[in-house]
Amino acid sequence: MDAPEAALRKALVTDDPDSLLTLPELADQSGLSMPLLEALTREGLLLPRIDEGEPRYHPDDAEAVKAGLELVEAGLPLGELLDLARRADQAMRPVAEAAVDAFLRFVRDPVQGTAPSDEEAAARLVDALEVMLPATRRLVGQHFSRLLIEDARRRLAEDRT
Amino acid sequence: MRFVTRATDPVADPLARDPDHVWMSAEVSLWGWGEAARLLPGTGPARMQALDDAFSDLVSKSEVDDAIDVAGSGPVVFASVTFSPRSTGSVGVVPKVVVGRRGDTWWVTTADGASLPETVADPGAEDKARYAGSSLPDVLWLERVATAIERIRAGDVEKVVLARDYAVWSRAPFHPPRVLGRLIDRFPGCHVFRVADLVGASPELLVRRTGDRLDSLVLAGSAPSFTDQERDTDAARSLLGSDKDRWEHELAVRSVLEPLRNIGADVSERDEPEILRLANVQHLATAVTATVPDGWDALRLAELLHPTAAVGGTPTDIALELIDALEGMDRGRYAGPVGWMDRTGDGEFAIALRCAELSGARARLFAGAGIVSESLPEAELDETRLKLGAMMGALGAE
Numbered sequence: 001m002d003a004p005e006a007a008l009r010k011a012l013v014t015d016d017p018d019s020l021l022t023l024p025e026l027a028d029q030s031g032l033s034m035p036l037l038e039a040l041t042r043e044g045l046l047l048p049r050i051d052e053g054e055p056r057y058h059p060d061d062a063e064a065v066k067a068g069l070e071l072v073e074a075g076l077p078l079g080e081l082l083d084l085a086r087r088a089d090q091a092m093r094p095v096a097e098a099a100v101d102a103f104l105r106f107v108r109d110p111v112q113g114t115a116p117s118d119e120e121a122a123a124r125l126v127d128a129l130e131v132m133l134p135a136t137r138r139l140v141g142q143h144f145s146r147l148l149i150e151d152a153r154r155r156l157a158e159d160r161t
Numbered sequence: 162m163r164f165v166t167r168a169t170d171p172v173a174d175p176l177a178r179d180p181d182h183v184w185m186s187a188e189v190s191l192w193g194w195g196e197a198a199r200l201l202p203g204t205g206p207a208r209m210q211a212l213d214d215a216f217s218d219l220v221s222k223s224e225v226d227d228a229i230d231v232a233g234s235g236p237v238v239f240a241s242v243t244f245s246p247r248s249t250g251s252v253g254v255v256p257k258v259v260v261g262r263r264g265d266t267w268w269v270t271t272a273d274g275a276s277l278p279e280t281v282a283d284p285g286a287e288d289k290a291r292y293a294g295s296s297l298p299d300v301l302w303l304e305r306v307a308t309a310i311e312r313i314r315a316g317d318v319e320k321v322v323l324a325r326d327y328a329v330w331s332r333a334p335f336h337p338p339r340v341l342g343r344l345i346d347r348f349p350g351c352h353v354f355r356v357a358d359l360v361g362a363s364p365e366l367l368v369r370r371t372g373d374r375l376d377s378l379v380l381a382g383s384a385p386s387f388t389d390q391e392r393d394t395d396a397a398r399s400l401l402g403s404d405k406d407r408w409e410h411e412l413a414v415r416s417v418l419e420p421l422r423n424i425g426a427d428v429s430e431r432d433e434p435e436i437l438r439l440a441n442v443q444h445l446a447t448a449v450t451a452t453v454p455d456g457w458d459a460l461r462l463a464e465l466l467h468p469t470a471a472v473g474g475t476p477t478d479i480a481l482e483l484i485d486a487l488e489g490m491d492r493g494r495y496a497g498p499v500g501w502m503d504r505t506g507d508g509e510f511a512i513a514l515r516c517a518e519l520s521g522a523r524a525r526l527f528a529g530a531g532i533v534s535e536s537l538p539e540a541e542l543d544e545t546r547l548k549l550g551a552m553m554g555a556l557g558a559e
Contacts, residue, residue: 035307036300039539078300079546082539 004112007122011129020049020056030065036078040065045085099136107132162197162223164236166270172260172277176338179281182239182256183341183355184501186509188369189233189263191501193256197272200238200253206246209464209498212238212253216460219255220504229268232371232507233261236270240460241356241499241513244468244492245481251494252357287339288332290524290556296326296490299542305487306530306538312483313534320412321474321483323541324529326490327549331557334522343555344515347440352500352511359494361516362555364439367466367498369509370459375426375451378437381413381471381531382406382445385547386438397436397443405535410434410445413531416470416477417449424465427452441551442544458506463498472496472512472529493518495527515552526552 027034040046041055046065048055068085072078107128115121175192176183182193198219202211216238227235240253257275261268269277297305302325309321340360344353348362366378384400387393400406414431421428428451437446453462474480484492494513502508517526528548530541 033304033307035304035538038307039303039537039542042537043539072298072300077295077298077546078303079542082543083546 003118004108004115004121004125007126008108008129011126017051017056019059020051021059021062023055023057026057026062026065029059029062030069032065032069037065040068040082043082043085044089045082095140103129103132162219162236162272163274164223164225164227164270164272165274166225166227166229166234166268168229169260169267169269171262171267172269174280175260176341177280178278179338180260180355182254182357183353183360184239184509185345185353186366186511187350188509189261191233191237191239191262192260193237193239193254193258194278195257195275196254197236197257197275198255200240200255202242202251202253204243204247204249204251207464208246208251209240209242209460209467212240212242212251213458213460213502216253216255216502216504225504227270229261229266231263231266231268232505233263233501233503234268234270235504236272237501237503237508239356239501240510241354241359241494242463242467242497243494244472244496245485248491248493251497254357281338284333284336286333287336288557289559290329290331290335290553292553293328293330293523295328297488299325299546301489303538303542305489306532306536306541309483309487309532310534310536310538313532313536318479318483319475320409320470320531320533321480321487322470322472322496322529322531323484323488324490324492324496324527325488325545325549326495327526327553329517329524329526329553329556331522331524335519335524335556337519340517340519340556347551347555348515350437350439351515352509354499354511354513354516356499358519359499359513359516360519361499361513361552363499363511363514363516364437364444365471365512365514367469367500367510367512368459368462370453370457370462371507373452373455375421375449375453375462377417377449377451377466379410379414379417379447379449379469379471380437380444382410382434383442383544386441386443393438393443397438400443400445401434401436405533406445407434409531409533410447412475413470414447414449416473416475417466420465421449421451421453424457425454426457441547459500459502459508459510460506463500463510467498467512468496469512471531472514474531492527493525496529515548517552517556524556526556528552 048057111124180192184191200215202208238253242251257272259270344362351362351364353362365380369376384396434445434447437444498510499513500510517524528545530544
């Protein structure tokens with residue numbers, strides 16, 4: 001692997017091994033039961049690293065799980081939440097693939113083809129990645145939020161509820 | 162009381178006359194109006210026997226003039242019995258008027274000269290069934306399923322069926338004829354019933370007694386069904402090949418065969434389970450037939466076989482303790498026997514699955530799942546979610 005690729009890969013490894021949580025630690029931090037966290041993991045909603053046969057969870061997972069718990073506490077049955085998560089996973093996977101594809105073809109390739117040195121290519125790619133990841137998250141999040149609000153408005157207007 | 166049964170021309174649309182009590186199966190259909198007698202057996206393990214005694218007593222004090230004399234003619238009792246002997250609500254009703262149909266034979270039975278009610282007016286626009294809540298939040302239900310799996314893996318019990326409920330409401334009262342009509346359309350091949358406002362469509366025949374012949378259809382082990390033919394066939398094939406489902410099914414079949422053998426019934430050889438395909442789910446199914454000894458009428462046979470492993474578990478006593486400890490609700494008449502019996506003891510009882518207790522504009526729906534050692538809590542949650550969703554759709558406009 002050349003230097004720019006290695007730098008990108010390194011920038012994508014966000015989990016510091018020391019900050020990863022065991023299942024009981026995640027249960028403790030999120031306030032959710034172990035059977036529920038195990039179910040969420042099997043459903044693919046949590047993606048732990050397997051370390052010596054034991055799952056290790058990213059601290060961000062605790063945040064995501066807490067958000068799910070808030071939905072359940074607000075009244076959404078868990079079964080419906082799991083169903084939404086499966087649908088979201090199915091709908092978003094091809095979008096994620098297309099986004100990565102676009103990054104590789106239209107950001108990485110030009111940088112690698114034009115940068116004067118590997119070092120500079122690596123630096124420019126890592127900079128681009130660090131801007132693009134959070135920007136994508138904001139873009140997609142905002143779009144989905146708009147869709148939710150628009151659909152809710154439309155449904156409330158047409159349905160006698 | 163005087164019961165008179167006469168042949169009649171086919172009644173065009175009995176449901177349009179809003180019958181209070183309904184039983185519709187491939188063999189026989191019965192529609193009943195009013196109450197000549199309401200039999201309340203109370204609680205306890207002999208509640209079906211108590212219903213049986215009360216009905217026999219009523220018949221012995223009545224005059225019966227039955228010109229048809231087939232299974233279902235003459236006075237009949239519609240019965241719906243609680244799952245647990247401790248629950249209240251078991252009930253038997255002898256209607257004032259019964260219209261019956263067996264193949265091309267139609268009859269009407271009246272008590273003390275009552276007459277068949279007219280068609281009721283259509284209630285107009287209807288609302289949908291809206292979720293109101295559950296006895297136990299499903300997050301907790303999932304954890305209870307996990308506890309049951311732990312107990313199974315520890316070897317305390319082989320199988321336990323855990324159920325959960327939805328309370329629903331509507332802006333307009335539920336109209337039973339419409340609900341029954343949708344159940345008939347959506348669950349072909351099921352036994353559609355309404356007894357004291359428990360309405361449902363059960364695929365599971367606990368017992369049919371005709372003379373000395375007994376039939377029972379055991380269903381346990383299930384998979385989703387699909388409209389796509391290929392996916393559907395794949396699901397059926399993997400269901401037939403699944404050790405988990407085959408074992409769950411085997412336990413349910415044994416729970417029917419053993420008590421029958423214990424009373425000296427002559428049980429015929431059984432075949433490999435087959436696939437029974439329903440609207441949104443397919444089951445492993447085994448048809449059991451037997452010749453039963455004298456004195457075992459349909460109600461007593463239902464009492465003998467209830468609760469099967471398909472609604473309780475194996476071994477029954479420990480499974481029932483776990484259900485009590487884990488479910489966090491009273492099943493009421495859900496998963497109990499529901500059906501009818503005539504004065505000769507012929508009758509049919511289904512297990513009250515896919516059902517709802519109607520109460521004006523409110524209802525309570527139930528669904529359960531068989532838990533064995535390979536079960537996954539989230540899969541069982543989803544199975545019950547789909548069953549509850551299907552029942553909710555049958556209750557009102559979607």
